[in-house]
Amino acid sequence: MRILVVGGGISGITAAVEVAEVGHEVTLIEKNPYLGGMVARMNRYFPKLCPPSCGLEINFKRIQRNKRIRVYTLAEVERISGRAGDLEQIRKPSQNPPLAEKIEDKGGFPDRPLDVTIRLNPRHVNEKCTACGQCAEACSLEIPNELNYGMDKIKAAYLPHEMAFPMRYVLDPRILGTDDAHRCAQACAYQAIDLSMQPKRLEIQVDSIVWATGWQPYDATRLDNLGFGRYPNVITNVMMERLAAPNGPTGGRIARPSDGKAALSVAFVQCAGSRDTNHLPYCSAVCCLASLKQTTYLREQNPDSRVRIFYIDVRAPGRLEEFYAKVKNDEKVKLTKGKVARITEDPATRDPVVEAEDIVSGERVRVRVDLAVLATGMAPTPLKSQMPMEVRCDENGFIASDLSETGIYPVGCVRRPSDVASSVREATAAALKAIQSGARK
Amino acid sequence: MAEAYLVEPDLKFVQQLMDLGGGSLKKCYQCATCSVVCNSSPDARPFPRKEMIWAQWGLKDRLVKDPDVWLCHQCNDCSVRCPRGARPGDVLAAVRNYSFLHYAFPSFMGKAVSEVRYLPLLFALPILLLLALLSLTGNPAALGGAIVFEELIPHAYLDAGFITLGLLSLGSIAVGARRFWKDLLENSASHAAGCLGDGEKEAPRTDPGSEGFSRHLLSALSEILRHSKFKDCEANPIRYYAHLAIFYGFMGLFLTTTLVFLGIVLGGIRPPLAPFSAVKVLGNLSALAVFGGLTVVIYQRITQKEQIGRSSYYDWFFIGSLYAITITGILTEGARMARMAMMAYPLYAIHLIFVFVLLACLPYSKFAHLFYRSVAMVYAKYSGR
Numbered sequence: 001m002r003i004l005v006v007g008g009g010i011s012g013i014t015a016a017v018e019v020a021e022v023g024h025e026v027t028l029i030e031k032n033p034y035l036g037g038m039v040a041r042m043n044r045y046f047p048k049l050c051p052p053s054c055g056l057e058i059n060f061k062r063i064q065r066n067k068r069i070r071v072y073t074l075a076e077v078e079r080i081s082g083r084a085g086d087l088e089q090i091r092k093p094s095q096n097p098p099l100a101e102k103i104e105d106k107g108g109f110p111d112r113p114l115d116v117t118i119r120l121n122p123r124h125v126n127e128k129c130t131a132c133g134q135c136a137e138a139c140s141l142e143i144p145n146e147l148n149y150g151m152d153k154i155k156a157a158y159l160p161h162e163m164a165f166p167m168r169y170v171l172d173p174r175i176l177g178t179d180d181a182h183r184c185a186q187a188c189a190y191q192a193i194d195l196s197m198q199p200k201r202l203e204i205q206v207d208s209i210v211w212a213t214g215w216q217p218y219d220a221t222r223l224d225n226l227g228f229g230r231y232p233n234v235i236t237n238v239m240m241e242r243l244a245a246p247n248g249p250t251g252g253r254i255a256r257p258s259d260g261k262a263a264l265s266v267a268f269v270q271c272a273g274s275r276d277t278n279h280l281p282y283c284s285a286v287c288c289l290a291s292l293k294q295t296t297y298l299r300e301q302n303p304d305s306r307v308r309i310f311y312i313d314v315r316a317p318g319r320l321e322e323f324y325a326k327v328k329n330d331e332k333v334k335l336t337k338g339k340v341a342r343i344t345e346d347p348a349t350r351d352p353v354v355e356a357e358d359i360v361s362g363e364r365v366r367v368r369v370d371l372a373v374l375a376t377g378m379a380p381t382p383l384k385s386q387m388p389m390e391v392r393c394d395e396n397g398f399i400a401s402d403l404s405e406t407g408i409y410p411v412g413c414v415r416r417p418s419d420v421a422s423s424v425r426e427a428t429a430a431a432l433k434a435i436q437s438g439a440r441k
Numbered sequence: 442m443a444e445a446y447l448v449e450p451d452l453k454f455v456q457q458l459m460d461l462g463g464g465s466l467k468k469c470y471q472c473a474t475c476s477v478v479c480n481s482s483p484d485a486r487p488f489p490r491k492e493m494i495w496a497q498w499g500l501k502d503r504l505v506k507d508p509d510v511w512l513c514h515q516c517n518d519c520s521v522r523c524p525r526g527a528r529p530g531d532v533l534a535a536v537r538n539y540s541f542l543h544y545a546f547p548s549f550m551g552k553a554v555s556e557v558r559y560l561p562l563l564f565a566l567p568i569l570l571l572l573a574l575l576s577l578t579g580n581p582a583a584l585g586g587a588i589v590f591e592e593l594i595p596h597a598y599l600d601a602g603f604i605t606l607g608l609l610s611l612g613s614i615a616v617g618a619r620r621f622w623k624d625l626l627e628n629s630a631s632h633a634a635g636c637l638g639d640g641e642k643e644a645p646r647t648d649p650g651s652e653g654f655s656r657h658l659l660s661a662l663s664e665i666l667r668h669s670k671f672k673d674c675e676a677n678p679i680r681y682y683a684h685l686a687i688f689y690g691f692m693g694l695f696l697t698t699t700l701v702f703l704g705i706v707l708g709g710i711r712p713p714l715a716p717f718s719a720v721k722v723l724g725n726l727s728a729l730a731v732f733g734g735l736t737v738v739i740y741q742r743i744t745q746k747e748q749i750g751r752s753s754y755y756d757w758f759f760i761g762s763l764y765a766i767t768i769t770g771i772l773t774e775g776a777r778m779a780r781m782a783m784m785a786y787p788l789y790a791i792h793l794i795f796v797f798v799l800l801a802c803l804p805y806s807k808f809a810h811l812f813y814r815s816v817a818m819v820y821a822k823y824s825g826r
Binding site for chain 2: 276277278339357
């Protein structure tokens with residue numbers, strides 16, 4: 001039996017490893033040049049506040065040890081189809097059926113495998129790469145570092161990050177045709193750079209698919225009253241993770257983007273674009289704890305730092321309540337009930353000034369800080385047209401269809417905003433379902 | 442917590458507010474976006490977040506005695522930014538509608554203006570009065586030659602009728618405004634601190650006396666005349682010009698009417714005035730200003746519900762009757778100049794009926810916002826808000 005896992009974040013990796021360790025063949029594809037997804041970009045993550053290397057490295061080891069897992073990075077699904085039209089027959093649902101209604105089961109699971117076309121984008125670096133870094137040394141072209149949300153620049157021949165899997169350099173497409181490209185190729189002592197690499201298509205047959213394409217941070221530039229994109233010292237929570245990460249743009253020093261000064265007073269703006277009918281109408285589930293966690297980064301880094309968290313409600317479910325209580329008890333941390341609805345900037349100092357009504361005292365407050373962090377929420381990755389059948393999304397863009405009849409199992413943040421722990425649990429469940437679905441054939 | 446506060450929700454009041462245009466009030470989850478984005482709201486105890494929870498909890502007393510409800514100029518920046526679609530701007534408008542009813546004197550008139558089903562009654566009285574007058578003053582069918590409205594109904598009758606009506610209405614709104622003023626003063630002394638967002642107790646205010654009142658009134662009037670509060674609106678900047686045109690157009694028409702009345706009584710003038718006399722030009726320009734402003738306002742209310750706010754019966758009653766007066770007035774003059782007697786006389790009659798209704802309902806309709814808002818603005822000046 002062969003199973004395809006789409007998306008190499010924590011959900012996809014987990015599903016792939018679980019399936020393979022049961023003894024089935026797995027193809028894991030990831031559109032980025034590295035595995036690990038959003039977790040790889042964290043400084044620390046819940047529930048145990050480990051650095052991402054902790055959980056990811058164990059999983060990478062499990063992947064490496066297991067001959068049954070084939071990993072393709074820079075890979076995307078182009079097309080999925082069933083044979084002899086059976087997929088289409090089963091799964092073209094009636095016109096806009098209500099969400100609660102299941103797709104009518106016209107004959108159960110497809111008894112033939114699914115044909116999948118995968119596009120492999122060229123890395124221009126082959127498996128001979130030893131990650132020695134000579135190519136990057138030779139390269140002068142710099143590009144914005146997307147891993148760090150553009151907060152710094154990297155060479156166009158780069159290693160995504162120092163614990164990247166696969167541990168191999170990448171050439172950015174922008175380098176092609178420049179002198180830099182040839183300099184990189186010449187600098188490589190292992191003939192690992194192949195400038196002639198072309199996109200390839202891979203046709204595979206699988207019995208079922210785990211769909212784990214994850215989430216993306218909500219576009220904070222759309223929050224026009226909060227000044228993101230206009231004021232350099234207004235950043236988002238995902239950027240904060242990178243600022244605090246030892247492999248981030250500042251080496252882990254939480255500094256203001258405008259002048260590199262250490263951020264001593266920081267305001268967190270909760271529900272920035274979440275629970276908002278003008279933006280994401282739902283609660284993104286993780287931002288409260290993310291801000292509380294990031295508060296600890298600041299407090300550990302500098303004992304003089306002060307943090308103010310503006311919230312509507314603090315949502316710290318289950319045992320996370322204890323973490324909330326711990327942070328709240330820090331006397332340098334102040335929680336204020338009231339949403340920040342406006343951020344302005346002092347042009348002289350570039351200090352953001354956040355404005356909210358403190359509901360408990362009933363006063364409007366303007367707080368000048370070194371850094372304002374928008375706790376932006378999780379938006380679903382848009383579903384492209386790879387699916388052979390109509391996939392219904394809920395009103396927020398998360399997959400709402402029950403796709404079990406099709407042999408496709410969506411998992412993790414493509415279904416709903418969730419934290420790592422629940423994504424991992426769900427991925428294990430999806431692995432079992434995918435195996436069962438194949439076993440029925 | 443300063444002291445225990447027993448909330449006694451008036452559920453009937455909540456429902457009333459929802460019926461009066463605040464249907465979205467229960468969606469509010471108290472994030473206070475509205476209080477921050479409101480440019481009319483002061484830093485101390487800003488609105489409208491606290492009004493929203495009072496509305497949800499049915500705290501009628503607090504709302505009708507709250508000056509902030511009237512400091513709101515309904516620009517709807519809050520409603521546009523509200524993350525829940527709770528539309529605080531609409532809810533405050535509903536509270537104001539409720540206040541028209543609450544402070545109405547006599548109260549049955551307040552009721553009559555509050556619901557569309559009483560509308561025929563409101564029109565029945567002026568229609569009957571007009572018919573009675575016509576039967577007294579002669580035979581309209583005998584009218585001929587140049588159109589002279591004096592020949593339909595003598596101005597003396599109209600002047601006597603409308604002046605009486607105007608005085609009655611002014612007396613009535615004076616009672617309502619005075620009650621409101623007393624409530625404002627009394628309320629300032631009784632605020633409890635706590636989660637309701639009243640913050641610290643405000644220092645109790647005593648009546649500033651007539652001299653103090655006039656001083657603050659002048660300051661408030663200057664703000665009203667400059668329309669400066671309307672300029673703060675971000676969601677709908679055009680409304681500033683529209684309201685300005687309606688306001689000054691209306692004042693112009695009021696002045697025209699007064700001048701013509703004085704002319705008739707003191708100077709023995711016999712209307713119609715010459716088309717290019719100063720008073721006539723003032724009247725015509727004013728009518729056009731009101732017409733233009735109202736057209737913009739109505740167009741926006743119909744096409745841009747989200748930005749402008751949902752319109753309640755109170756809105757339509759006031760805008761509608763004012764629009765009808767303006768249009769019938771302009772058409773009457775046009776028909777007279779075109780010598781279309783068959784059009785001019787009936788239009789004139791309809792015009793008079795609408796004038797009667799607007800004037801009679803002044804203290805209970807949205808027209809009264811002119812008075813209640815002015816009182817609240819005086820109070821705000823006085824209390825340093």
